[in-house]
Amino acid sequence: MDNAEWRTWREAMATALYGPNGFYRSAGAPARHFRTAAHTGHVWATAIDALVRRVHDDLGRPDEFTVVEVGAGHGELLAGLAGLGSSRWNLVGVDVAPRPDHLPSTIEWRPGLPGSFVGVLLAVEWLDVVPVDVVELTDDGPRLVEVHTDGAERIGAAVSDRDRAWLDRWWPVAEVGDRAEVGRPRDEAWGDAVSRLQTGVAVAVDYAAVPARDVAGTLTGYKDGRQVMPVPDGSMDITAHVLFESLTATAVLTQRDALRELGVSGARPAYDGETADYLSALSHAGDEAELLDPGGLGGFGWLVQSKGTRNPLATTGTVRGSRP
Numbered sequence: 003m004d005n006a007e008w009r010t011w012r013e014a015m016a017t018a019l020y021g022p023n024g025f026y027r028s029a030g031a032p033a034r035h036f037r038t039a040a041h042t043g044h045v046w047a048t049a050i051d052a053l054v055r056r057v058h059d060d061l062g063r064p065d066e067f068t069v070v071e072v073g074a075g076h077g078e079l080l081a082g083l084a085g086l087g088s089s090r091w092n093l094v095g096v097d098v099a100p101r102p103d104h105l106p107s108t109i110e111w112r113p114g115l116p117g118s119f120v121g122v123l124l125a126v127e128w129l130d131v132v133p134v135d136v137v138e139l140t141d142d143g144p145r146l147v148e149v150h151t152d153g154a155e156r157i158g159a160a161v162s163d164r165d166r167a168w169l170d171r172w173w174p175v176a177e178v179g180d181r182a183e184v185g186r187p188r189d190e191a192w193g194d195a196v197s198r199l200q201t202g203v204a205v206a207v208d209y210a211a212v213p214a215r216d217v218a219g220t221l222t223g224y225k226d227g228r229q230v231m232p233v234p235d236g237s238m239d240i241t242a243h244v245l246f247e248s249l250t251a252t253a254v255l256t257q258r259d260a261l262r263e264l265g266v267s268g269a270r271p272a273y274d275g276e277t278a279d280y281l282s283a284l285s286h287a288g289d290e291a292e293l294l295d296p297g298g299l300g301g302f303g304w305l306v307q308s309k310g311t312r313n314p315l316a317t318t319g320t321v322r323g324s325r326p
Contacts, residue, residue: 008148010158011221012187014234015133023236026098026131047082049264054122056314057203058088061120068092068121072195073128077102080109091121115198123195123204129249130208130241132191134183136221137161139175147181153233172248173213181219183211185245192249201310207257210303211243246305252313257302263315 009017019025058067067090071080074095084093084106094110095101101111136147140157144166148158161169165184169175173182196204211220220243223232232240246254306313 007151008156008158009234010146011136011149011234012133012184014149014151015131015240018234018236018240019131019133020098021236024098025236025239028099044082045266047079047086049261049266050079050124051083051086052264053203053205053314054083054091055088057122057311058091060311060314061201064120065090066092066120068094068116068119069124070094070096070116070119070121070198071124071126072096072115073125073131074111075099077105077109077111079124079126081105084109092119094119115195118198118200119202120200121202123199123202125192125195125204125206125208127208127241129188129192129206129244131239132188134185134187134242135161135165136219136242137165137169137175137182137184139178139180141178144169144175144182149234151233151235153231153235168248172245173211175217177217180217182213182216183219183221183242183245185211185248188244189248189250196250196307196309199309203309203311203314204307206244206249206305207302208244208246208305209301211245213245216243244303246303249305250307251305252308253306253315255304255306255315256296257304258296260304260315 017024020027054069058064061067067088069080069083069091071094074080074097076099077095080093080095081104083091089108092110093108094112094116095105096112096115098113105111137144138147138157142160144161146158146161147155149155161184165186168184168186168189169182172185175182192206209220221232221240222242223230223238223240225238230238232238234240304315306315308314
């Protein structure tokens, strides 16, 4: 194989996901390959709307209040909020994909984060696609894993001192053959995103990495609705779980707990003799149950960072201070 086609996983992910022909450059790519919370439609939008309203109220209902979704995909959540939220809110979608045609004209769409705003920052399944390096412990210490365009792998150079320090602190690899993903770029991306929030609340939603469990790493691919071996050719999503412990946060909780706090119950409705109404209520309850399922979407972690206001989900979850 041509050595020029071998790259670190971080480099390969960046090109495969965000390069000129990258996976996320295609409009609506996520919905064609995997299902997310946003695809449950009204239930998800209603829950997020309740969260945003709490923050808006806690801040005294300021005239300038912005909801920014980074990694907004096809804009499903923002479109839902536009139909539910206050007309005073500024709704901003951030994504490398082109603006979806169906979005209301009131929603701003941009390729990068705004400079400064008051309100809510939402990052739903964004950090898991911030490119990271994969390392494997060898007899010579942790080394970078390099990947070819066709998905073949080989052991590369030793990790940098900065990445070695991050691994030693947050995800130590104990036995030869163990793997880890270096989350330092995600720490930096999250820190940069939160720094744009002048006052308000930032929420990141993602599957969490557990180093003691994930000794083979978590890097994987999704294509046509199936989990597949990751191949960095632009044809699929490539993702890795997020190590929440290394990220600055006020509190961490499960999506199941967060959504229950926001009024999502998943309770089966009672039949009142009106078939159409019952079927509609049953469908709604099914969408709620999907979002709460601990073996599925309910297994997501929610990382909450408050700035100048209280945690809107303070009655549940594990509260912790800022990362030192």
